[in-house]
Amino acid sequence: MPVLSTGDKIGFALVGALIAGFLWRQASVTALVRDDGLTVRNLLFTRRLEWAEIVSVRFGSGRPWVQLDLSDGDTLAVMGIQRADGEFADAEARRLATLVAMHTTTTRDD
Template identity: 70%
Template sequence: MSDESGTGRTPDDARAGLHAPFRPQAARVVTLGLAVLVALLTAALVAALPSIAPEYGPGDQAGIALLGLAITWFCWRQASVSARPDETGLTIRNLVVSRRLAWAEIVSVRFGGGRPWVQLDLADGDTLAVMGIQRADGARADAEARRLATLVELHSRTARDD
């Protein structure tokens, strides 16, 4: 069953699009590229270390490998920030912490005033950053912030709409 607008999309298709995950684009591309670069350079340095600096031993190689692994993990974690909406709430995965919120816990969505990412005002008076929508993505980020605000409004309506 298609909609009346002639787009061929059903209301279920539109709702699924509205509930698509929020992920940054620019930061994701940069940090994934950096993670690959760091991993390759670390492997090359560890392999070449005995021939270019024989005074360094296996402990130094292990230290360099662990540092490269830590930097690669950090880049991957940055690239994997997201916010995943569903019918019951929003799961936010930021750089360090992940948190699950029910829709009723979210009071408002803010993205103005030079904020680097969306900020949620919560019913308990706290605020929570949503790094999955980042200012660096420009107009796309503005549209994603509006989509998140639409989801909050859609899921917070009551029978009396109070």
Template identity: 65%
Template sequence: MPGPGDGGTTPDGAPSGRALDDVFRPRAARWVTVVLAALVAVATVLLLVLLPGTGLVGLGVGDRLGIGLLGAAIVWFCWRQATVSATPTPEGLRVRNLATTRTVPWAQIVWVRFGEGRPWVQLDLDDGDTLAVMGVQRADGELAQREARRLATLVASRTRTARDD
């Protein structure tokens, strides 16, 4: 009998290509930002090596430092974008977005949304707040739809109580 992760089905009957508690990561955004980071790193090094040195028309140490810092900042930003994810843990869902990382206990997640017009999954929390989950992005097309269903199934299985019908 197939189980989660081997092409079977999830508890709600939805097809699964991954284990229910695998990490959620975007595909398209990760590849684009990794390639962009590599290009920026190479371009920064080339600029620093090939631009003329100090002199009347050359770049000074401050200019070179600025170029290097700007290149490093862009590469860091791309790295941060490439590493967005949502990681299921026994305690809750650890959501790593572009600027923040937050662990939400399973009991606090009320609903998983991924309606039309949303660029990524959104969690409705029991305090009325919402949390974007950039680890599942609409740019991934059908994969994103499957991952959103998998996340909703995971949340339902982790928040089930004896009182649930």
């Protein structure tokens, strides 16, 4: 039976740690709603948005997750609401769109 060298053991430990870190980050993907805005934690980045920065919420046309259109012209995926979650994802997308509409409505809503 071959014996693993110290380098092999370290390599296995590093690969295991990388896989565990990736799985932890994937499991922690979320969209956290607060009174003053939304925090979107995706696989690589976390972004904090005020309600006024969010122009619209889209979740159609075969998109794998909710997409936010932002006031600066950028878009942001919300990986915490994924098409694979079926009806739950549809309900969460509607809830998020309702929250955006509630927090961005003005007296003159053009």
